[in-house]
Amino acid sequence: MINIELKGQLIWYANKRKTISIEIFEGNLKDLIISLGLPEGEVGMVLVNQKKEPLSYCIKDNDHIIIVPVVGGG
Amino acid sequence: MTYGIMGRILEVDLTAKTTGYRNSDETIFKKYLGGSGVAAKILMDEFDLGVDPLSPENPLIFMNGLLTGLPVPTGAKSSFIAKSPLTGIWNESTVGGHWGAQVKKCGLDGFILTGKSDTPVYIWINDDTVEIRDAKDLMGLDVFDTSEKIKSMTDLKAVVACIGPAGESLSKIAGIMIGGNETRAAGRGGLGAVLGSKNVKAIVAKGSKATEVYSRETLRDLLKDFLPVLNANAKGLHDFGTAGGVQGVEANGDLPIKNWTLGDWAEGAEKTCGQNLDYLGITVSHHACYACSIRCGKDARVDIGPFKGAIGHGPEYETCAAFGANILNDDIEYLVAANDICNRMGLDTICAGNATAMAMECYERGIIDKTDTEGIDLTWGNGPAILEFLLKLAKKEGIGAIFGDGVEEAGEKLGGLAKEFAIHVKGLSVAFHDPRAFTSMAVGYATANRGGCHLENLSYFCESGAFPPEIFGFNKPLSKHSDENKAELSVAMQNLMNVFNALGLCKFLIRGKTSPDTISSWINAVTGWDMTGEELMVIGERLHNIKRLYNNALGISRKDDHLPPRLQYHDRKTGAAAGILPNMTKLLTEYYQIRGWDNEGIPTPERLDTLDLTTI
Secondary structure (H helix, E strand, O other), rough: OOOEEEOOOHHHOOOOOEOOOOOOOEEEEEHHHHHOOOOOHEEEEEEOOEOOOOOEEEEOOOEEEEEEEOOOOO | OOOOOOOOOEEOOOOOOOEEEEEOOOOHHHHHHEHHHHHHHHHHHHOOOOOOOOOOOOOOOOOOOOOOOOOOOOOOOEEEEOOOOOOOOOOEEOOOOHHHHHHHHHOOEEEEEEOOOOEEEEEEOOEEEEEEEEHHHHHHHHHHHHHHHHHHHHHOOOOEEEEOOOHHHHOOOOOOEEEEEHHEOOOOOOHHHHHHHHHEEEEEOOOOOOOOOOHHHHHHHHHHHHHHHHHHHHHHHHHHOOOHHHHHHOOOOOOOOOOOOOOOOOHHHHOOHHHHHOOOEEEEEEOOOOOOOOOOEEEEEOOOOOOOEEEEEEOHHHHHHHHHHHEEEEEOOHHHHHHHHHHHHHHHHHHHHHHHHHHHHHHHOHHHHHHOOOOOOOOOHHHHHHHHHHHHHHHHHOHHHHHOOOOOHHHHOHHHHHHOOOEEEOOEOOOOOOOOOOOHHHHHHHHOOOOOOOOOOOOOHOOOOOHHHHHOOOOOOOOOOOOHHHHHHHHHHHHHHHHHHHHHHOOOHHHHHHOHHHHHHHHHHHHOOOHHHHHHHHHHHHHHHHHHHHHOOOOOOOOHHOOHHHHOOOOOOOOOOOOOOOOOOHHHHHHHHOOOOOOOOOOOOOHHHHOOOOOO
């Protein structure tokens, strides 16, 4: 099981869900972002178990993943 | 043959009601790039800086960037430049839409307005013909009606830059508004009041000339691979506009809440963002500035207030923060209506929003009451009260007479504790990105040449991952909330953003991970020059310094380079940046060292020599 937290405006790409749990996921963070339907350009940072990881990080069972959007505004 | 620029600048003497032209030499564009860079050189060389900003002696310059109006991504921006009545120092106010491109089609790189007309007028630039026309019948009209009426009297395809009632009342927070209800705004620094002080209601342009480009084929080739990257990274901007960033900003502790006192407002942010505008069907369509594929502009339906039923420009991020979080209003319909009133009246929403928040805090503390507000209940988040307040603000009537010239003057008028509630740097209300979240913004705000401006360094994009600084050669580590390397980041971004302003490029171009080398390759394709990205960054440094020299001449020094006390000393108790305060002494000391300025914030002769600014 992996647990995912979506921050900021990213919830709108997941029917406004702020947390998502997935039983089994094989792949890296980039694969996860694509499978969740998040535009990659909107993702600013991904924390895995409170540590910033690159999108090439391979997801492991029990990972707690927080996906933070880029900061925009004008 | 000169490429990229038109080679002439219009001069209008409003006192004598005469017009003429001066040549704009390519060499000055090579050194200062255009826009506010060229304007800074003209102002420093030719005009008295000590004048009253609202006197006939204060010139108002409009200048296109080198790449404005060309087929270069986001090449829509241009700048109005003058000594600001709000701050009394340097001001440049950039604006997009189709204005700059239309002025360029008239064969102009810009224009300079001097003097003051004895009666209200508008200026009609119709290709090579320039007329100063009577505007008595336009006085009192809002921005939308002014634009429509003038187009009906000139050309329906003309583009109008005008002031609303706020500019007419010489409100120091009035902007110059472009394109009627499309409403792009040269909002900051009160330049609407400068235009109003000259008795000019509007400037209208319609032209037919093309700009010579050195190699359109090379430019096309260069853009082939670039545009898909820009469009992919800017998808959120396209879908929801800048307002789509409200929640991400809040999640980072970057959103000002309740006049900059609170640290989190997640539920409110979810209600007052661009995604919700879209979800509720309030956003009805998208529109783009000239040459822009992002199309971040939104049209929104107004469902409430005095202009109920109208369609106007949808609220940008800054406006959502201004009339949402910072005044604790989570009713998006009132937020949209407040935005619409500001657009029609010709008010800068950042300054008007900060003024509203300050007024609400004064009301809560009993510094003002219903006697002062003529019955308006300025309780936090009171939607109808916000709209009533803004209408008075624009005309400087009643309570608007206290707050209509910005928060610094309101603090002076009210005295005592009220000064604490005035959130500004050098008189300009701070834009809605909290420097307690992204530390580089702290020194950026403190040293921005026009005051509390976020666009002069925009480094929160770097700190948050939206614009990796490695793109412009900055490879030092940046830890969240740390002060380390943040002054250096701020210097580099200020230099780069000066380049953007002078070229006429929108700041959102950075979402294409756009490097100085990429931009210089476009410049070379347009002009036939041989400029490198490195040279471009030196020009950026030159531009920041020439504007600093302008301010130094008016007495600006280290004593002025600070944040308002609330942002410097008051930590917030909740949110993603709880407890964070920037170390301003460290940041500023490092900043001056990197800039080559002395301890008082004055550029050293050696640095000016390096930048070829010794004759300024």
